[in-house]
Amino acid sequence: AQSVTQPDIHITVSEGASLELRCNYSYGATPYLFWYVQSPGQGLQLLLKYFSGDTLVQGIKGFEAEFKRSQSSFNLRKPSVHWSDAAEYFCAVGGAEYGNKLVFGAGTILRVKS
Amino acid sequence: DTAVSQTPKYLVTQMGNDKSIKCEQNLGHDTMYWYKQDSKKFLKIMFSYNNKELIINETVPNRFSPKSPDKAHLNLHINSLELGDSAVYFCASSRFGTGEDTQYFGPGTRLTVL
Numbered sequence: 001a002q003s004v005t006q007p008d009i010h011i012t013v014s015e016g017a018s019l020e021l022r023c024n025y026s027y028g029a030t031p032y033l034f035w036y037v038q039s040p041g042q043g044l045q046l047l048l049k050y051f052s053g054d055t056l057v058q059g060i061k062g063f064e065a066e067f068k069r070s071q072s073s074f075n076l077r078k079p080s081v082h083w084s085d086a087a088e089y090f091c092a093v094g095g096a097e098y099g100n101k102l103v104f105g106a107g108t109i110l111r112v113k114s
Numbered sequence: 115d116t117a118v119s120q121t122p123k124y125l126v127t128q129m130g131n132d133k134s135i136k137c138e139q140n141l142g143h144d145t146m147y148w149y150k151q152d153s154k155k156f157l158k159i160m161f162s163y164n165n166k167e168l169i170i171n172e173t174v175p176n177r178f179s180p181k182s183p184d185k186a187h188l189n190l191h192i193n194s195l196e197l198g199d200s201a202v203y204f205c206a207s208s209r210f211g212t213g214e215d216t217q218y219f220g221p222g223t224r225l226t227v228l
Contacts, residue, residue, distance in 0.1 A: 031213075032213050032214040034216070036219075041221075041222075042221060042222075043118070043204060043219035043220050043221045043222050044157075044204070044206075044219040045219070046216055046217075046218075049214075049216060051214050088155060090157065094213035094214060094215070095213035095214070096213055100170075100211060100212050100213045101147075101159050101162065101170055101213075102159065102217060104156070104157040104158070106154070106155070106156055107155045107156075107157075
């Protein structure tokens with residue numbers, strides 16, 4: 001079955017440090033890949049998405065993600081984390097093989113320490 | 115203007131009751147969705163409507179009945195509420211409902227069944 005794995009449930013980084021959140025997927029063809037962020041008590045906001053072309057995509061709030069087909073990964077990165085980045089981050093995959101619906105990973109909670 | 119809105123934001127009710135959650139989007143999108151986020155923050159799609167027509171119906175108890183009076187509204191009615199229905203329910207919308215579409219999420223409705 002198609003699935004999305006976010007191996008890290010929690011990550012804590014210091015403010016100003018770099019960040020990488022991992023996401024792996026299982027999918028036969030090239031998937032459509034998304035990263036969403038959920039702040040406490042809020043809905044989900046799209047950070048960035050990948051459909052095709054350049055495998056390094058830029059998103060909002062200084063985030064970027066790189067699609068690596070050989071590793072079936074779509075990891076989210078940020079060079080310098082701000083305290084306001086503390087939230088939960090969800091990787092999601094869409095496409096015809098998923099019945100044109102989004103399948104979400106379990107999420108990674110990011111804590112930022114000052 | 116709020117793009118995707120849900121009411122109510124919080125809903126506390128007793129087991130066995132019937133309740134509804136309303137969703138409206140002003141983005142002009144053709145497709146709307148209901149997701150359930152459980153206590154472990156796992157987000158799973160329940161239903162999807164495209165131009166008032168049901169296109170995705172996941173394995174959801176038939177106590178849950180979505181209704182779409184027009185393409186800007188998708189309501190969720192739940193009969194005979196059970197403790198396990200306690201969760202946050204998110205409404206979302208997208209332009210076409212295809213796999214590459216960006217989905218825009220509402221703020222969520224936290225349902226607590228006592």
